Amino acid sequence: MSNYEISNNNKTSRIVLGSTVLVAFIVSALFISPSIAAPGARQIKLLSNNCLQCHANPESTAPLMGVAKDWKAVIEQGEDVTMKNLVLGIRGMPPLGYCSACSEQDLRELMRLVAGFPDK
Amino acid sequence: MKRRTFIKQSIALGGGLTFGAMSACSPKGGEPQAPLEFVSGKTLPWTNWAGNQACNPSWRHSPATADELISVLKSAKGVVRAVGAGHSFSAVVPTDDTLVSTDLLSGLVSYDAMTLQATVKSGTRLHDLGPILNSIGQAVPNMPDMDYPALGGAIVNSTHGTGKNFGSMGAYATALKLATPSGELLDCSKEKNSEIFNAVRASAGSLGIVTEFTLQNQKPFKLTEVNKIEPLEEMLDDIENRNENHRHFELYAIPYASVGISVATDIAKSGEVNKGEDDPQAVNALRTVFESLAWIPLVGEALYDSALTMILGSEANVIRTGPSFEVFPHLRIVRFREMEYTVPASEGPACLREIMQTIKDKKLPFSFPIEYRYVKADDIWLSMFEGQDGCSISIHEYGDLDFKASFAVIETIFLKYGGRPHWGKIHTLDSHQLAKLYPRHWQDFQEIRRSLDPQGKLMNTHLKSIFGS
Numbered sequence: 001m002s003n004y005e006i007s008n009n010n011k012t013s014r015i016v017l018g019s020t021v022l023v024a025f026i027v028s029a030l031f032i033s034p035s036i037a038a039p040g041a042r043q044i045k046l047l048s049n050n051c052l053q054c055h056a057n058p059e060s061t062a063p064l065m066g067v068a069k070d071w072k073a074v075i076e077q078g079e080d081v082t083m084k085n086l087v088l089g090i091r092g093m094p095p096l097g098y099c100s101a102c103s104e105q106d107l108r109e110l111m112r113l114v115a116g117f118p119d120k
Numbered sequence: 121m122k123r124r125t126f127i128k129q130s131i132a133l134g135g136g137l138t139f140g141a142m143s144a145c146s147p148k149g150g151e152p153q154a155p156l157e158f159v160s161g162k163t164l165p166w167t168n169w170a171g172n173q174a175c176n177p178s179w180r181h182s183p184a185t186a187d188e189l190i191s192v193l194k195s196a197k198g199v200v201r202a203v204g205a206g207h208s209f210s211a212v213v214p215t216d217d218t219l220v221s222t223d224l225l226s227g228l229v230s231y232d233a234m235t236l237q238a239t240v241k242s243g244t245r246l247h248d249l250g251p252i253l254n255s256i257g258q259a260v261p262n263m264p265d266m267d268y269p270a271l272g273g274a275i276v277n278s279t280h281g282t283g284k285n286f287g288s289m290g291a292y293a294t295a296l297k298l299a300t301p302s303g304e305l306l307d308c309s310k311e312k313n314s315e316i317f318n319a320v321r322a323s324a325g326s327l328g329i330v331t332e333f334t335l336q337n338q339k340p341f342k343l344t345e346v347n348k349i350e351p352l353e354e355m356l357d358d359i360e361n362r363n364e365n366h367r368h369f370e371l372y373a374i375p376y377a378s379v380g381i382s383v384a385t386d387i388a389k390s391g392e393v394n395k396g397e398d399d400p401q402a403v404n405a406l407r408t409v410f411e412s413l414a415w416i417p418l419v420g421e422a423l424y425d426s427a428l429t430m431i432l433g434s435e436a437n438v439i440r441t442g443p444s445f446e447v448f449p450h451l452r453i454v455r456f457r458e459m460e461y462t463v464p465a466s467e468g469p470a471c472l473r474e475i476m477q478t479i480k481d482k483k484l485p486f487s488f489p490i491e492y493r494y495v496k497a498d499d500i501w502l503s504m505f506e507g508q509d510g511c512s513i514s515i516h517e518y519g520d521l522d523f524k525a526s527f528a529v530i531e532t533i534f535l536k537y538g539g540r541p542h543w544g545k546i547h548t549l550d551s552h553q554l555a556k557l558y559p560r561h562w563q564d565f566q567e568i569r570r571s572l573d574p575q576g577k578l579m580n581t582h583l584k585s586i587f588g589s
Contacts, residue, residue: 042184042224049223053247053268060451080160087158088167092453095167098268100203101182101223104164 039113043106050099051114054092062092063115071115079108079117086111166219168206169268170457171519172546177219184224186297186305186331192220193329194303199580202329204243204270208277208544209458211582212324220329222272229332231256236337237294242272242330250445258337259444262286262368265491267449272330277544278322278503280512281448282493283368284465288505290321291498295334298327301577305331318561319568322502324543326583327572342388343367343448344441347396349432352380352476356469363494372489373472374406375479376421377428381489385448388441396438403454403488407518410487421480455519456488459527459546460512461539462504465494468511471537475513475530484526488516501561504540512542551588 039047054062063070074082086107089095096102102110111117155174156165167174179197183189193200198217206213213219222243231238236258240249246267253259262281269279271289280288295309298320306328308317320327355362355371362369368385409427440447463471472492479486491514498505504512515530517523527546534541540557541547555562569587573579576589 045224045226049226049243049245049248053245061453083160084158087165088156089169089171089455092455094169094268095171095206096164098169098205099223100166100206100219101180101221103180104160107164 039109043110046099046102046106047110047113050097050102051110053098055114060092065114066116068116074115075117079111082111082115082117083108166203166206166213168208168213169455170209171455172209172457173211173214175214175219176216178216179218180221181218182221182224186225186299189220189225189299189329189331190303190305192218193299193301196220196577200301200577201580202272202325204273205245205268207269208273209546210324210542210544211580212277212544213580214582215580222270222329225331226270228252228256231258233257236339237334238337239295239332239334240271241332242270242275242296244271245269246271246274247449250443250448253335253337254340254443254445257339259340260289260292260335261338262292263445263448264289265370265448265450266452267445268452271333273325273544275321275333276323276325276330278500278505278542279544280493280495280505281368282370282495282512284363284494284509285496286368287496287498288322288500288503290500290503291496291505292336293321293333294336296320297331298329299331300328301573301575309334315564316568316572318499318501319565321500322504322506322543323565323569324583324586326569326578326587328578341444342442343385343444344388344392344439345383345385345447347438347440348382348384349379350382351378353378355380355382356472359469370491370493372491373476374428374489375476375484375486376410377425379429379432392439392441394440394442403456406489407487456516457519457523457546458514458516459523459531460491460514460542461531461534461547462495462510462512462542463534463537463539465509465511467537468492468494468513471511471533471539472513474533474536475515478529478533482529484529485521486515486517486526488518490515501565502543502558504542506558507560510540513539514542514545550585554586 052065054060055065058064063074085093086097087095096107099107156167156176158165163176163178165174165176181192183192196218199215200218200220201213201215202220202222203213204222225241225243226248227241227244229239229241238253238256238258240252244252246263246269249260249271262283264274264279264281275290275293278288278290295307296317298306298308298316300306306313306316308320310317320330352373362384366384366386370383372381374380410424475490493512495505495510495512497507497509500506504510515527517526531548541549566587
């Protein structure tokens with residue numbers, strides 16, 4: 001077929017979640033906790049494919065990325081408990097946050113980014 | 121139905137009638153029991169969405185390109201399984217050897233504005249698929265009622281929506297690329313490797329890992345979905361008209377209740393607006409009422425039916441309207457386990473009626489609504505819809521409750537009506553039983569499987585059970 005080839009993989013992310021919106025989410029999270037390392041391109045794709053389907057969707061009832069008050073209780077329970085809940089799943093949160101491609105390090109970094117965990 | 125109101129009313133009613141007697145049967149919040157432990161620094165366990173399948177894979181891979189995937193397959197150790205979103209209830213994913221995630225194999229590859237076809241990578245989640253296609257002036261004709269799965273998992277497990285004129289997801293694939301266990305990349309379509317094409321689209325991932333699909337789409341369209349509370353028997357008596365008069369129709373039967381929920385979806389008309397709220401927690405409220413009333417000796421079931429009829433009967437319709445990819449899916453945040461069989465379309469009403477009666481007769485502890493849908497016949501070898509229009513009936517149980525004994529009772533009814541189990545959902549059939557359900561192509565499929573995977577690299581315990589060693 002006469003296709004319009006799209007070679008840039010990142011275009012998908014921009015189509016799915018406008019880059020402005022995605023950047024706004026990440027910037028807002030980094031603003032809450034400026035010490036968090038910015039995610040790489042791979043982690044941004046994992047974030048977009050998985051985390052943001054709920055944590056950027058007010059209808060999901062999940063805590064929203066960049067909304068500090070939504071994460072108060074999560075941050076109070078600490079990173080270790082949150083990490084365990086993330087890996088095993090809890091309430092509406094699926095195991096691994098749907099992210100089968102995520103390593104433990106990916107999950108920790110994305111958890112800190114999405115929830116806005118402060119420095120230890 | 122204003123389900124927010126439903127929750128308030130039903131919880132108040134349930135709580136008011138139980139006088140604190142709930143402690144022995146109170147809901148646990150729908151929490152599945154995590155089957156594996158997580159220890160930081162050790163192997164990261166994998167668990168499916170429902171929490172009933174898990175594994176500790178020694179090697180994990182997340183290829184971002186077909187070449188990377190080929191390289192992984194050539195060097196993979198032990199049993200290799202692929203995973204997308206992990207939304208299957210059956211054990212199609214678990215392996216303690218090599219787990220390949222398709223998460224990074226996602227996004228648009230190419231499209232053709234004239235033919236309305238688009239090639240999409242297999243790891244693309246359905247929730248991304250709609251916006252991607254919309255941005256290029258296309259839309260899939262039909263979708264499942266939730267959009268968490270990856271496209272690849274959805275197709276190879278015969279995932280479907282509802283609508284007598286619409287096939288399963290795989291029916292809209294015109295071509296695909298299959299990475300075989302030996303590391304070949306095969307182009308498959310009706311014209312090329314057609315037998316493999318017909319086998320892969322319902323294979324439970326036993327033939328290789330699909331890297332991309334070409335989908336036959338249509339121009340973007342808007343839908344309006346109307347939810348109503350209606351007597352179940354009236355809906356079943358009128359089912360042919362409902363299917364004929366609506367682009368999509370499905371219903372939810374509520375165990376022990378005489379009323380159910382109809383869901384009719386059609387092309388949106390000018391001026392239609394959203395009304396009411398679609399509340400994914402409504403099933404928890406239903407459970408509360410059920411557990412508050414149904415246990416009461418002699419009168420519990422009647423009380424429950426009366427309470428639901430009273431509560432639901434006062435509710436208004438819920439109307440959802442918008443782009444198709446926003447109307448087809450619903451939120452699913454209450455964890456459950458699901459068994460689904462597809463019976464011949466003509467057998468649907470009788471099968472559902474027998475299920476409902478059996479639940480009452482045997483006092484099975486179901487309160488989760490039973491989903492009832494229609495799907496058009498296709499020619500995919502091991503599709504539940506192969507050669508016949510199908511009626512798919514889905515039984516659910518809350519994630520923290522044991523489902524096995526109750527599901528077993530219902531499964532015998534499905535088998536009596538010639539039901540075929542959904543590849544991605546719970547069932548207990550083995551290869552000998554399944555072979556009888558697919559007399560036309562079971563052996564054809566097995567020959568393709570053995571030729572593509574002679575060493576059984578993709579065969580985990582579950583796949584060995586359903587396809588044979």
